[in-house]
Amino acid sequence: MCLALPARIVEIHGADQATIELGGVRKECSLALIDDAVVGDYVIVHVGFALTKLDPEEAEKTLALFAELGQAALAGAP
Amino acid sequence: MKYVEEFRDGELARGLAAAVARAVEPGRSYSFMEFCGGHTHAISRYGVTDLLPAKVRMIHGPGCPVCVLPIGRVDMAIELALAHGVTLCTYGDTLRIPASQGLSLLRAKSRGADVRIVYSCADALALAQQHPNRQVVFFAIGFETTTPPTAVVIRQAQVLGLENFSVLCCHVLTPAAIGHILESPEVREYGTVPLDGFIGPAHVSTVIGSRPYEFFAEEYRKPVVIAGFEPLDVMQAILMLVNQVNEGRAEVENEFSRAVTREGNLKAQNLVAEVFELRREFEWRGLNVVPYSALRIRADYARFDAERRFPLSYRQVADNRACECGAILRGVKRPWECKLFGTGCTPENPMGSCMVSSEGACAAHYTYGRFKELAVAEA
Amino acid sequence: MSAVKRGYVRGLDLKEGRVDMSHGSGGRAMAQLIDELFAQAFANDYLGQGDDGAVLPGAPGRLVMSTDCHVVSPLFFPGGDIGCLSVHGTINDVAMMGATPLYLTAGFILEEGFPLADLKRIIDSMARASREAGVPVVAGDTKVVEQGHGDGVFITTTGLGLLPEGVNLSGSRARAGDRILVSGSIGDHGMAIMAQRESLGFSSIIVSDTQALHGLVAALLSSGAEVHALRDPTRGGLATTLNEIAQQSGVGMMLEEAAIPVNTEVAAACELLGLDPLYVANEGKLVAIIAANDAERALSVLAAHPQGARAAIVGTVHEDAHHFVQMITSFGGRRIVDWLTGEQLPRIC
Numbered sequence: 001m002c003l004a005l006p007a008r009i010v011e012i013h014g015a016d017q018a019t020i021e022l023g024g025v026r027k028e029c030s031l032a033l034i035d036d037a038v039v040g041d042y043v044i045v046h047v048g049f050a051l052t053k054l055d056p057e058e059a060e061k062t063l064a065l066f067a068e069l070g071q072a073a074l075a076g077a078p
Numbered sequence: 079m080k081y082v083e084e085f086r087d088g089e090l091a092r093g094l095a096a097a098v099a100r101a102v103e104p105g106r107s108y109s110f111m112e113f114c115g116g117h118t119h120a121i122s123r124y125g126v127t128d129l130l131p132a133k134v135r136m137i138h139g140p141g142c143p144v145c146v147l148p149i150g151r152v153d154m155a156i157e158l159a160l161a162h163g164v165t166l167c168t169y170g171d172t173l174r175i176p177a178s179q180g181l182s183l184l185r186a187k188s189r190g191a192d193v194r195i196v197y198s199c200a201d202a203l204a205l206a207q208q209h210p211n212r213q214v215v216f217f218a219i220g221f222e223t224t225t226p227p228t229a230v231v232i233r234q235a236q237v238l239g240l241e242n243f244s245v246l247c248c249h250v251l252t253p254a255a256i257g258h259i260l261e262s263p264e265v266r267e268y269g270t271v272p273l274d275g276f277i278g279p280a281h282v283s284t285v286i287g288s289r290p291y292e293f294f295a296e297e298y299r300k301p302v303v304i305a306g307f308e309p310l311d312v313m314q315a316i317l318m319l320v321n322q323v324n325e326g327r328a329e330v331e332n333e334f335s336r337a338v339t340r341e342g343n344l345k346a347q348n349l350v351a352e353v354f355e356l357r358r359e360f361e362w363r364g365l366n367v368v369p370y371s372a373l374r375i376r377a378d379y380a381r382f383d384a385e386r387r388f389p390l391s392y393r394q395v396a397d398n399r400a401c402e403c404g405a406i407l408r409g410v411k412r413p414w415e416c417k418l419f420g421t422g423c424t425p426e427n428p429m430g431s432c433m434v435s436s437e438g439a440c441a442a443h444y445t446y447g448r449f450k451e452l453a454v455a456e457a
Numbered sequence: 458m459s460a461v462k463r464g465y466v467r468g469l470d471l472k473e474g475r476v477d478m479s480h481g482s483g484g485r486a487m488a489q490l491i492d493e494l495f496a497q498a499f500a501n502d503y504l505g506q507g508d509d510g511a512v513l514p515g516a517p518g519r520l521v522m523s524t525d526c527h528v529v530s531p532l533f534f535p536g537g538d539i540g541c542l543s544v545h546g547t548i549n550d551v552a553m554m555g556a557t558p559l560y561l562t563a564g565f566i567l568e569e570g571f572p573l574a575d576l577k578r579i580i581d582s583m584a585r586a587s588r589e590a591g592v593p594v595v596a597g598d599t600k601v602v603e604q605g606h607g608d609g610v611f612i613t614t615t616g617l618g619l620l621p622e623g624v625n626l627s628g629s630r631a632r633a634g635d636r637i638l639v640s641g642s643i644g645d646h647g648m649a650i651m652a653q654r655e656s657l658g659f660s661s662i663i664v665s666d667t668q669a670l671h672g673l674v675a676a677l678l679s680s681g682a683e684v685h686a687l688r689d690p691t692r693g694g695l696a697t698t699l700n701e702i703a704q705q706s707g708v709g710m711m712l713e714e715a716a717i718p719v720n721t722e723v724a725a726a727c728e729l730l731g732l733d734p735l736y737v738a739n740e741g742k743l744v745a746i747i748a749a750n751d752a753e754r755a756l757s758v759l760a761a762h763p764q765g766a767r768a769a770i771v772g773t774v775h776e777d778a779h780h781f782v783q784m785i786t787s788f789g790g791r792r793i794v795d796w797l798t799g800e801q802l803p804r805i806c
Contacts, residue, residue, distance in 0.1 A: 003116060004116075004223065004280075004281045004284075004307065005082065006080070006081035006082060006337075008080070022079055022082075023079040023082075030200060030227075030230065032230045033226050033227070033230065033343060033345060033346045033349070034343070034345065035345060042080070042081060044281065044284055044337050046223055046224065046227070046281055047169070047197065047198045047199065047224060047227050048197060048198025048199075048200050048201070048227065049198070049200075049226065049227040049230065051223065051226070051281060051284050051285060051343060051346070052284040052285075052337050052338075052343050053337075054081060054336050054337050055335070055336045055337070056336075058335040058336035059081055059336040061335070062306075062311075062314075062333070062335060062336055063084055063085070063090075065314070066090045066093065066094060066310055066314060067090060067093065069093065069094060069097045069314075069317065070089075070090055070092065070093015070094050070096065070097060071093060072097070073093060073094075073096035073097035073099070073100050074092070074093055074096050076100065
């Protein structure tokens with residue numbers, strides 16, 4: 001129950017509206033549920049509302065962890 | 079697509095699959111319940127199960143709000159559209175749910191009801207503004223991910239002073255459902271549903287944070303790992319759960335650290351608390367009545383409550399006697415153990431809600447995975 | 458006294474005029490509509506005769522005939538409109554049988570009140586598509602229905618083609634070992650349409666792929682590659698077309714998700730709406746079932762053709778009593794690619 005996607009804010013209009021972009025497709029979305037969003041931020045968008053900001057550092061860390069664990073497992077495989 | 083494709087990478091998948099295979103202790107089985115329709119869908123759509131050792135079993139929990147929506151509530155939505163002539167706005171997921179008298183919202187539409195699919199509740203609000211002479215009702219379903227947007231539009235409707243907009247509130251709560259599962263006799267007493275841990279929902283958790291799950295970890299000694307939405311996230315979470323089980327730990331861990339914090343989205347939580355309050359009890363399809371598990375609109379916003387605006391009453395409707403949705407939602411049975419699966423009940427002709435929603439265990443299995451048990455049956 | 462000008466008919470008001478009931482009544486107004494809009498645009502000898510039917514020369518061989526109804530909404534979309542769509546669609550159906558398309562007919566159901574300016578746009582687009590493809594519209598019909606009983610305009614097109622000697626394409630001819638090819642990226646048309654639907658409000662650069670494919674088909678057939686079946690994956694997308702063929706031929710299929718070409722914007726749009734590109738309509742692509750040995754050759758012929766950019770081999774046919782179409786996901790797991798259930802609805806879950 002959560003079709004939500006990470007998308008980049010490309011424009012902010014007025015108090016609470018933004019244009020977000022994913023893979024070249026743009027869509028309008030509401031920022032009413034988050035604070036201090038700026039152009040360039042990545043947000044998780046669900047049913048036309050940004051739910052939270054995505055932390056790029058944590059994202060990189062997570063991906064790095066996948067790679068590290070994977071490599072260790074494959075390397076150590078008998 | 080940044081932050082999407084990287085989390086679906088096949089190479090990293092192979093690595094994580096190897097890691098899970100190594101972590102699994104010989105002679106031990108693991109059963110984990112995933113509690114998010116998005117996870118059910120990701121697992122089936124990407125074939126994640128194929129990359130897991132046979133000893134790790136995934137159980138689909140009641141994480142799909144369409145699946146747990148009782149027929150009686152859908153009947154109310156249909157009644158609004160057919161009998162009261164409202165413009166009924168709904169998310170696409172609800173359209174084919176089979177309700178009473180052989181109706182569904184889609185069938186009601188073909189009988190002349192004004193039923194509209196919207197992608198966002200904001201679209202429903204906009205419709206109400208554009209058509210002041212029509213009563214517009216938004217059919218609000220969903221867990222905590224979807225509730226804050228509904229709160230926003232109700233507040234906006236108040237600011238705008240709209241006279242023709244209301245919401246049929248069917249929002250439900252995740253922790254209540256998890257607690258209910260853990261309290262069920264099959265889990266607590268009989269042990270017929272072995273449950274070693276939970277994969278916590280992705281986007282619900284961005285809103286409610288990781289804190290609410292700490293209670294379950296402590297009280298029931300079950301580990302919870304909150305996982306992101308993508309298949310690699312799910313695999314990583316499974317690895318973390320396996321490790322916890324091996325080490326005898328029962329903690330809340332957060333794999334979805336790029337979007338989930340311990341506190342969650344306080345702004346959204348406060349907004350929800352302002353507009354909604356707990357219902358004393360609510361019927362969940364398959365789980366029966368669960369206390370303090372759902373929301374209704376507060377008195378301050380009564381003008382926007384469809385249940386107060388229109389003369390509706392909730393009637394409990396029993397499922398087809400052969401329908402095993404309840405047992406399947408609780409993880410007690412598997413889709414193919416339902417007599418109706420694939421015969422009377424198919425995605426084309428769904429009899430129960432597990433088949434209607436593409437995230438329902440039955441639909442997911444039928445659509446993506448039913449070749450597996452056929453292969454087994456032939457072997 | 459004013460002299461009555463013989464044969465004077467005031468021209469159609471193509472700027473502000475609308476279709477009204479007299480245009481379908483069979484009288485002068487209808488004749489004028491046909492003459493000024495249809496006949497002039499389609500301009501060929503057959504129509505020029507003005508008879509009830511077109512007399513066609515006999516054909517030296519087997520004939521293929523196909524018909525299509527077009528109800529697309531919106532009528533105009535990035536990359537095309539209902540007019541050229543209908544021409545391309547029927548030409549493609551005939552071409553998928555391996556036949557050379559020769560003639561088209563077109564029937565129109567017009568709604569009272571439909572702007573003549575829009576009608577002209579559609580007709581001109583059809584005429585252009587017909588000319589570019591070299592397939593004339595030789596007969597047609599028009600009816601008008603009352604306001605509220607139509608969706609602007611519905612078009613039905615029928616095509617006739619000539620099947621060369623020795624060509625036998627059929628969805629029942631797929632055999633274990635055959636390779637499955639697509640001529641390009643999938644999902645473009647369906648998502649271009651979605652982008653136009655207001656309620657889904659997103660703006661993107663997705664353009665419909667509508668085009669006539671008989672040139673591409675001719676190139677493929679003359680390459681000598683052993684082609685068993687051709688089909689254009691329109692409504693229901695690639696998944697539906699492959700399931701149809703699997704069923705007809707009594708076989709199963711295994712696809713490689715990583716090999717299936719999808720434009721980034723189409724993939725992103727599908728993600729945003731919770732749709733699967735495998736089930737989204739295409740109007741300018743073909744699926745080819747080719748004997749294993751000739752697959753690479755067929756691929757290079759397609760890829761070398763301007764309409765075959767991004768052509769790819771996407772899977773293999775195998776024995777399967779259940780006729781499942783399966784797929785190895787880009788993630789490395791396996792899943793079924795099942796028949797579409799009802800209509801693909803955008804989902805939030």
